[in-house]
Amino acid sequence: MAISCYCSLWTGSRRVITLWIAVRTGGRVAIQGIILDVDGTVILASKVLDGASETLDILRNRGYKLVFCTQQNQDSDRKLSDRLNAAGLQIYEQEIVSAGTVAVDYLAQNHRGSQVYVVGADSIRDRLSLAGLKVLADRNGETAEVVLVATDPDVNLTRLSVAAEAVRRGADFYVTSLDRGEPMADRIIPGPGSLALAIAYTAGRRPVVLGKPSPAMVAAVRDRLQLPSSSIAVVGDQPAQDVRLGRFLGATTVLVMSGVTTPEALERTSSSYRPDVILPGIKDVPAWLDLNKQKQPS
Template sequence: MTSLRSIRGFAFDLDGTIWAGPRLLPGAAELVADVRAAGLPVVFATNSSQKGARVVAPILASLGIPAEPREVVTAFDLAAGEVLRRMGPVPVLVLGNDDLSDSMASVGHAPLPFDRWEEARAVVVGVDPAFSYGRLRAASRAVAAGAAFFAVNMDARFPVSDGFDPGCGALVEAVATAARVRPIALGKPHPALFEEAVSRLGCPAGSAAIVGDSQASDMVGGKAAGMVTIWVHPAADVPALVEPDLTVDDLVELRRLWLAASAPPAR
């Protein structure tokens, strides 16, 4: 309760926390509305490698949680800038969807067709709906030949309404195994996304909460960033890699606890 009273901003993971596939999870809209009504800032921090903030924000709004693009922090949006910061504009082979290629081009990188893999100075891997043996061969050969190897995130799977889909990390591991090179990982649990989320919340990291269902990305990364960590414990028996500040079954329980903690004291 002490930790809940000290929170001055909330960063919510999306997949498995706010939504599962095309539906909001119980308590999500109500909790976000209550936090905003209390005057606290909110951001949504996602490891998505398929959609950026300008796509995610309208999806949230259509489901009943109004959001502006600046309130959404995605690994997708950070990837192109991070490659640019490290390497400058380069020819890049993108194992991902067309939007990820477009984001690379928008900051000056030159996305390559897969038959020109030898020209790549960087390989960027996200979730790729058109993944094939040919694409795997091109990406792994480019990495083995010396191209810098970036993973938008390392999540092996992500939750959807009827179970899970293979995540970016599953494709990354295929390339890494074939190329015998480990990637530079950009999304959670690595610092950049948490630092950006805290910056947009406008409060110290110790007063900002990360609410998420993933121990490996949300809790590990949030703890390292010095944030208050709130674990929405999944139904599966997932081991606790770090001890969160608070564990809840769902956002309904978190809302109840937060409302109780933030209520004025009885007189």
């Protein structure tokens, strides 16, 4: 069964684009857990989005299990929680599943004791060392058995060249996400995806993605929620990351138009990335959940 309605959104040119919203309810059990993206969903440019804090309170008070799934890889989950709390969002460390933590855990489980070269910030190097990996410096990075690419505010040509040579020699090649850019305080720097692309193009090999929507991230959020896929909703602002994550989980997918996706871009989105539900923003999620609950099969 599908409930259909239409939603009109203003574009920058003041033109109205009408989007079809389909709430698929047939055969689904009630939503019990919600996976929420962070950037573009609850915050944008370090500012809390309208209604985000109140919405999280509503969802918790109604008993929904929440997980915040983010491509962030510099801060530990504890530091990210502290930063979000300082911004005005009550998000607990145990509710966060970040690409950085998934990457560290994955390498610790599959490459413990290996020599790894990191294109990334000092913080993720430190976390890898604590997890039992031998992090190499630039001078001997070409001999690495594993290369990991993450956000790197201090990246330079030497670091990219060393990583490319290690990959060319056969090192296992990973990237925390395919994000093209990372917003900093005063500028946007190339994201892990852009850095990995330069290395891949030079070395002639593609990286394995460990962030959204990879199997490693799917396993991490599934383990955290401990719920059937049919009772999970994934809410985010990017079809290629958040909607695909939901598809791989077998969950209901909800796209919010508060982040990077424009109505025009959504119209061009591949059918395999189309969400089940489109909402203006996070504050509209409780009303959608009410509608979804009313339409559950008796």
